[in-house]
Amino acid sequence: MRFSVTVxxxxxxxxxxxxxxxxxxxxxxxGFPGVSGxxxxxxxxxxxxxxxxxxxxxxxxxxxxRFLTNPVIEDAEVRLAADEAEPGSTGALRAR
Amino acid sequence: MSARVGVVVFPGTNCELxxxxxxxxxxxxxxxxxxxxxxxGGVDAxxxxxxxxxxxxxxxxxxxxxxxxxxxxxxxxxxGGPVVGICNGFQVLTEAGLLPGALxxxxxxxxxxxxxxxxxxxxxxxxxxxxxVGTILRVPINHFEGNYTCSPEVLADLRAEDRIVxxxxxxxxxxxxxxxxxxxxxRNVVGLMPHPERASHELLDSVDGEPLLRSxxxxxxxxxxxxxxxxKENDEALSLxxx
Numbered sequence: 001m002r003f004s005v006t007v008x009x010x011x012x013x014x015x016x017x018x019x020x021x022x023x024x025x026x027x028x029x030x031g032f033p034g035v036s037g038x039x040x041x042x043x044x045x046x047x048x049x050x051x052x053x054x055x056x057x058x059x060x061x062x063x064x065x066r067f068l069t070n071p072v073i074e075d076a077e078v079r080l081a082a083d084e085a086e087p088g089s090t091g092a093l094r095a096r
Numbered sequence: 097m098s099a100r101v102g103v104v105v106f107p108g109t110n111c112e113l114x115x116x117x118x119x120x121x122x123x124x125x126x127x128x129x130x131x132x133x134x135x136x137g138g139v140d141a142x143x144x145x146x147x148x149x150x151x152x153x154x155x156x157x158x159x160x161x162x163x164x165x166x167x168x169x170x171x172x173x174x175x176g177g178p179v180v181g182i183c184n185g186f187q188v189l190t191e192a193g194l195l196p197g198a199l200x201x202x203x204x205x206x207x208x209x210x211x212x213x214x215x216x217x218x219x220x221x222x223x224x225x226x227x228x229v230g231t232i233l234r235v236p237i238n239h240f241e242g243n244y245t246c247s248p249e250v251l252a253d254l255r256a257e258d259r260i261v262x263x264x265x266x267x268x269x270x271x272x273x274x275x276x277x278x279x280x281x282x283r284n285v286v287g288l289m290p291h292p293e294r295a296s297h298e299l300l301d302s303v304d305g306e307p308l309l310r311s312x313x314x315x316x317x318x319x320x321x322x323x324x325x326x327x328k329e330n331d332e333a334l335s336l337x338x339x
Contacts, residue, residue, distance in 0.1 A: 011200075016243060016270065018205035067162075070155055070191065072198035073245060 001082055002049055003056045007068055008077040009042040015073045044068060047083070056080055099316035102129040102139035104169065104185070106149035106160050111182065111293065115145045118296035122306065124313045134164035141178040141222070141316035142169055144185030146238070146291060156184055156199065156241050157191035166192055178222035178315035179285045183239055186277075186287030195280055195287045196254075197246030199239075203270025207240045211302065212290055213265035214276050221261045221279040222315035223286040223308050233304035235290040237268060242289040244271040244278070254278055261286055284315070 011017050017039055024038035050056035057080055064076040101119050103112045105128050112128055119126035129136060131149075136142055149160035160166065166188075173179045173194055181189035189195045202208055216224055216231045227233075246254070251272060254260050262277035269289075277288030292305030 015245070016201040016203055016205070018201050021205060067158065068154070070158070070198050072190075072247070073200050074155075 001052065001056075002047055003053065004081050004083055005046050005048055005056070005060050006079040007044040007046075007060070007064060008079075009044065009069050010039065010075050010077065011041070012073055012075055053080060053082065098123055098125045099141060099313045100124075100139040101126045101141045101143060101312070101316060102136050103127070104129045104131060104142065104144045104165055106131040106147070106163060106188075108149050108151050109145055109147035109184070111146035111184075111291065114291075114293040115143050115182070118293035118305065118309055119143075119313070121296060122309055122313060124309075124316070129165055131160070131163035131165045134168055136165070136168045136172050136177075139316075141180070141312055142172055143312070144169070144179070144181040144188050145293075146183030146185060149184055149188055152184075155187075155191070157187035157189075160188045161192040170194060173280070173282075173285045176282060176284050178312055180223050180312055181285075181287040182291055182293070183237075183242070183289055186289055187241060189285065189287045194285050195278060196250045197244055197278070199241045199289070200243045200245050201241050202239070202243050202268075204268075208242065208268055209238045210236065210268070212237045212268055212276070214262045214290060215265055217260045217263050218258045218279075220258060220283055221286050221311075222284045223277070223279075223288070223292075223311050224261055226311040226314050227307045231307070232265060233262075233295070233307070234302040235292055235295045235305050235308075236302070237290045238294075239269070239289055242271070243269045244275045244289070246272065257281065259283070262288055262290070 019040035020038045027035045048056050060078050069076045101124050103115050103126055105112050116126040187199050190198050211234055214233045214235055216227045216229055219227055219229055259279050260275055261279050263274040264276050267274045279286045292308040295302035295305035
């Protein structure tokens with residue numbers, strides 16, 4: 001099965017986020033005084049082949065822990081969805 | 097025979113020639129180690145220099161740790177060989193798991209490029225064995241992600257085991273416990289954010305990096321053969337596993 005994966009990477013609470021802080025500081029001068037709590041993260045998308053959703057999830061969690069995040073300072077939020085398979089179709093045919 | 101120091105070069109590394117020059121000034125023999133080669137080439141010590149390895153994409157050091165040379169550096173370190181990571185090299189060593197913790201962005205949200213005063217906290221490391229505890233060294237820093245952080249448990253271990261190698265006199269970046277450099281439990285792997293190679297000549301406004309680099313050369317001369325033997329055992333163990 002083919003799954004579409006979205007990984008959000010966020011700095012853990014307490015870890016310096018200069019991008020978010022700089023954006024937030026600039027907002028009042030642009031006329032947006034009420035905006036607060038700005039944080040900048042990363043969004044990573046990819047596809048993965050696996051037997052089922054739990055196998056896919058295990059592999060993505062491992063990938064996040066070993067490469068996509070540094071667990072000392074970052075957390076990952078993972079969203080995983082099975083790609084729609086039409087009867088008789090193959091992965092290669094569905095690829096755009 | 098002068099100590100042979102391998103200086104690792106990733107795409108985006110930019111301090112390798114400064115390190116080669118500084119090692120040469122002190123009588124060492126430095127050579128460059130390209131990241132795609134899975135060997136340290138029989139050197140007596142390894143320096144992972146500063147720069148932006150692999151463009152710092154994803155995170156500083158995150159991709160560099162997967163370069164073939166890093167397996168060889170890890171094997172060399174496990175065998176007791178002296179390994180020093182400077183600035184981006186420190187980030188690479190933490191990402192590779194050779195040193196604990198991580199480097200987050202500076203507390204003041206600024207890229208810092210200035211002279212810093214460092215206090216030698218232990219003389220028991222491959223970068224400080226020729227120094228005296230309490231010595232103040234003027235060595236420049238040049239980083240955005242230099243704010244060292246780690247879990248409270250790791251910090252307790254670093255303190256209890258005398259593994260904080262250098263502290264900032266005036267903490268410039270928010271590093272926990274003023275940490276500028278640490279070492280591993282074996283004391284042969286050291287990471288630091290300041291650049292000793294940029295304090296290696298009177299024209300550079302400071303020669304205080306010299307005692308650090310001299311320590312590394314002394315470690316290289318002392319540990320070279322032991323590490324070479326260890327590497328051989330390591331290679332044999334690897335070939336047994338693979339075989």
